[in-house]
Amino acid sequence: MDTVGWRAQRRARKEAHHFSEIQRGPDGRYLPVEEIDPLPDASGRAHAGSFGIPRSSSPTPGALPVPPKYFTDKPVQNASASHSIEQLASGSSGVSLAYMPAVERSRAQRLPRMEPHLQLMVGPLLRYDTVDENGLWRGAALIVTADSGSFYEPFPVLTYQWDPEEIARPSPSMQGSYDLGPHPADPHATAMAGPSAQLPDMNEAYFGDYKGKGNTRDDQTQHVTGQEIYVYSGNGGTFTFWRFPIQIQLGINEICIKYRINGGMQLAFFVPAHHQNMRWAAHSCNGFSAGVNPDDFRGPGFKSGYDPMWIDLLQKHVERPFHVLVGGGDQLYCDRLTREPEIQEWILAKPSTKKNFPLTGEIVSCVDRFFFNHYCSSFRMGAFARANSSIPMLNMCGKICEFDINDNILMWHLQMTTIWCVLLRSISLSLINLARFKIDGFGSYPEELQHSPVFKHIGVRGYFFYLLFQCFINPLHDHLDDRAGKHMFKSLILGAQGPYVGLPSHSFLSYLGPDVHILMLDCRAERKRNQVCSEFEYQKAFERIRYLPSDVKHLVVQLGIPIAYPRMVFLEAALDSKLNPLIALGRSGTAAFSSFVNKFNADAELLDDLNDHWTAKCHKKERNWFIQQMQGIARMKSLRISFLSGDVHCAAVGVLKTLVRSNGGKNNRTIDVPPETDYRYMINVVTSAIVNTPPPNGVIAMVSTLATKTHRTLHHAETDEAMLPIFTKEPNGNHRLQNKYIMGRRNWCAVSCDPETQELEFDIRVEMEKGVGVSFGYPVRSPPPKWFPGT
Numbered sequence: 001m002d003t004v005g006w007r008a009q010r011r012a013r014k015e016a017h018h019f020s021e022i023q024r025g026p027d028g029r030y031l032p033v034e035e036i037d038p039l040p041d042a043s044g045r046a047h048a049g050s051f052g053i054p055r056s057s058s059p060t061p062g063a064l065p066v067p068p069k070y071f072t073d074k075p076v077q078n079a080s081a082s083h084s085i086e087q088l089a090s091g092s093s094g095v096s097l098a099y100m101p102a103v104e105r106s107r108a109q110r111l112p113r114m115e116p117h118l119q120l121m122v123g124p125l126l127r128y129d130t131v132d133e134n135g136l137w138r139g140a141a142l143i144v145t146a147d148s149g150s151f152y153e154p155f156p157v158l159t160y161q162w163d164p165e166e167i168a169r170p171s172p173s174m175q176g177s178y179d180l181g182p183h184p185a186d187p188h189a190t191a192m193a194g195p196s197a198q199l200p201d202m203n204e205a206y207f208g209d210y211k212g213k214g215n216t217r218d219d220q221t222q223h224v225t226g227q228e229i230y231v232y233s234g235n236g237g238t239f240t241f242w243r244f245p246i247q248i249q250l251g252i253n254e255i256c257i258k259y260r261i262n263g264g265m266q267l268a269f270f271v272p273a274h275h276q277n278m279r280w281a282a283h284s285c286n287g288f289s290a291g292v293n294p295d296d297f298r299g300p301g302f303k304s305g306y307d308p309m310w311i312d313l314l315q316k317h318v319e320r321p322f323h324v325l326v327g328g329g330d331q332l333y334c335d336r337l338t339r340e341p342e343i344q345e346w347i348l349a350k351p352s353t354k355k356n357f358p359l360t361g362e363i364v365s366c367v368d369r370f371f372f373n374h375y376c377s378s379f380r381m382g383a384f385a386r387a388n389s390s391i392p393m394l395n396m397c398g399k400i401c402e403f404d405i406n407d408n409i410l411m412w413h414l415q416m417t418t419i420w421c422v423l424l425r426s427i428s429l430s431l432i433n434l435a436r437f438k439i440d441g442f443g444s445y446p447e448e449l450q451h452s453p454v455f456k457h458i459g460v461r462g463y464f465f466y467l468l469f470q471c472f473i474n475p476l477h478d479h480l481d482d483r484a485g486k487h488m489f490k491s492l493i494l495g496a497q498g499p500y501v502g503l504p505s506h507s508f509l510s511y512l513g514p515d516v517h518i519l520m521l522d523c524r525a526e527r528k529r530n531q532v533c534s535e536f537e538y539q540k541a542f543e544r545i546r547y548l549p550s551d552v553k554h555l556v557v558q559l560g561i562p563i564a565y566p567r568m569v570f571l572e573a574a575l576d577s578k579l580n581p582l583i584a585l586g587r588s589g590t591a592a593f594s595s596f597v598n599k600f601n602a603d604a605e606l607l608d609d610l611n612d613h614w615t616a617k618c619h620k621k622e623r624n625w626f627i628q629q630m631q632g633i634a635r636m637k638s639l640r641i642s643f644l645s646g647d648v649h650c651a652a653v654g655v656l657k658t659l660v661r662s663n664g665g666k667n668n669r670t671i672d673v674p675p676e677t678d679y680r681y682m683i684n685v686v687t688s689a690i691v692n693t694p695p696p697n698g699v700i701a702m703v704s705t706l707a708t709k710t711h712r713t714l715h716h717a718e719t720d721e722a723m724l725p726i727f728t729k730e731p732n733g734n735h736r737l738q739n740k741y742i743m744g745r746r747n748w749c750a751v752s753c754d755p756e757t758q759e760l761e762f763d764i765r766v767e768m769e770k771g772v773g774v775s776f777g778y779p780v781r782s783p784p785p786k787w788f789p790g791t
Contacts, residue, residue: 031341032341032370033340034373035373036121037236038120113264115263116152116154116156117262118143118150118264119146119148119149120145121144121380122144123141123144123389124158124261124267124389125143125379125388125393125469126141127139127140127394127395127472128394130490130511132490137250139246139392140472141158141261142242142243142244143156143226143261145240147231147237150240157223157225157226158224158226158244159221159222159224160224161219161222162219162220162258163220163255164252165253166256222246224246227244229474229477232368234365234372239372246259250271250272250273250274251273252273253273254271254272254273254276270322272323275514277516277755278324279322280322280324280750280751281324281326281749281751282685282748283326283646284328284330284687285646285689285690286331286332287330287333287692288692289335290335292692296770296771297771299770299773301773304382305691306381306691307773308767308773309691309746309747309767310386310387314383315773317390322750325387325388325393327393327470328646328687330398330692332374332378334462337370341366343363343454346454355448356453358453359454363454367461371465375469394510395470395520397463397506397522397524398524398646447528451500464503467503467506471489471506473492491511493508494506495507495526495540496526497526499528501525504525505522505533505534507541515552516555517552518644519541519545520558521533521541521559542629542633548639550637550789552639553639553640553785554784555634556641556760557641557643561646561648562648562652562684563643563654563684564656565645565648565654624717627656627719631719634680635791637789640681640760643684644749645687648688650686651743651778652686652743653685654686654722655681655683655684656680656682656683659718675783680718683782685762685764687762687764693746700739700744704739704740707741707742726780727739727740727743731766731767732776743766743778746766746770747764748765751763757783759781759783760782761780763779764780
């Protein structure tokens, strides 16, 4: 028996049973599973830099906030007489705060407060849009405030400033654990290093030479009044979403932008020079599956298993700042929604009942309450909160809402002895982790289920809150018009009306430098069982690409799910077979086999995930057409196209290239077309997951074996596809004899353009040891195009 799977299953079932027994409170309302409070200070008010404990607090109590650079436990006599505050702040002394006079201790640690006061729920968050034809950097900041504790006379104001003549310099590499330091978005902000660690503070690292410089004659300062774009109303009152548009004229130098809201804590981000290609980081799968214990991934010095790889990313950001943070899907996991008390009756109902289950007012309120609280909680905690306030985000919708159940749960159910069960066990292992149980296949379920009231409403509100929190867009406020000058975000490409989400698809085509652009293709809003994107969405995206400047060399296409990846066709056929006895037993209600069918319509579990993949039989024709269309664009515009994906909890690199047929000679040898002259040469970099658990070793071995299989599906279009064996060594340097195609460790990807060769480098940063927060790089490069347009 798979012990890990059994324990995960037991934990998940125990939690589900507990939440199913929740009763109404004295006021007649259900007690929600997750509900957070504003960030309070000592007087009960929240302010920038405050620290508070939400209702769902960390099991480990946090230490008091440690201010910048005071990391010492060595006593020094007469500290106040021999060391000035300025010397202490500059880090030139190791004096302990405990030995300073009370007034000086308070002054040294005092954090700026917002005036007028704002009671924060989350934020500030940063979003990147694009750089327009005039070299104007465009983006925005977002905060959410509790109206009951905030003052809006005047409206909130964001102030940002920069020195266009200042040259940004990288900070020294950080060693050991990582000090998260004070932060307005994080109620658990504490130093994570031990008392003897001496590490640079985040603000010091970001500001570098800027810190302490103060205003100069050359500083550019802008004040932006917040735009009220949405008001959420819940049991705790009303909460306002404030958006602050940011515009910066790029200059001859890479510059640091310092910003604060209502005079509160100062934060910073970086923008490139006008001639510079951006450095950016890509990630996906920012959460844990149900039944996984996050503490299993928490190494020494870390408060949470969520943090280690985010710490690693932020550490690289300190060394060489990233300009954009690309979210490739699954930025939020929503397992807890299924535990909310108002929807338990729907969850436990039979599939036939679910389809016509009424959408009550309580369920409507429950869904909005969950998304609001869960976003606020997740986006203001830990290292991720540091990232989304210091690196402008550019996110795509990988899943409407992510409902995961630990992969090992299904592994346990597949420990069978009959010939049928042994066969299904062997073929199912290959996808148990790669296609996890959730409503991640929203749009890929049967039509009658997609249109059922409760199921559809979850998708509608999930997509709405994705746009609100991750894209800073309220469609009702911003209007559905992407024509030039009509929408705040110039990169937006609106597609056709989604059949189940009530809104058109939202794709984005953004500038990442004079040589690089990225297309964030929305593959969710218009999805149906036989469609990923509508022809209307494709044509609008293609039209935008055709108008890219002729000197653009690289186009990265972000797809939530890999497009060049090992096939699972045999598993799809087995799960869809009417002769599958395990599925029949699951549908009959047999307890031991209930996990083989999903809770929504009793179809085979994993089948919705398979139908969600580009290589599913229902999407294969569209996939092949899409690849050929991209080849045509690459050829006509002399544009190197690369794909970037997540979803599968592995790191891998697939490749599409020109098919070279054997000449039939004695040696039967073939020579590939050089990648730099091959317009069909497109790599698919897969980076997943930055937080979630990797697949079991057996799954990795199975997928690696499938990676060597020859696929002929595009041979008619003179296109071959394969996986690249880039993982020839372990992160510790040991040689890998097997599994050179798939890496089953947590990871993220750093991307940059080589200024000399103009190659686009994707450096897949793989966790060296579980929970340690240190990565090892596996770089792969996409060459610039070296063919004439149209040839």
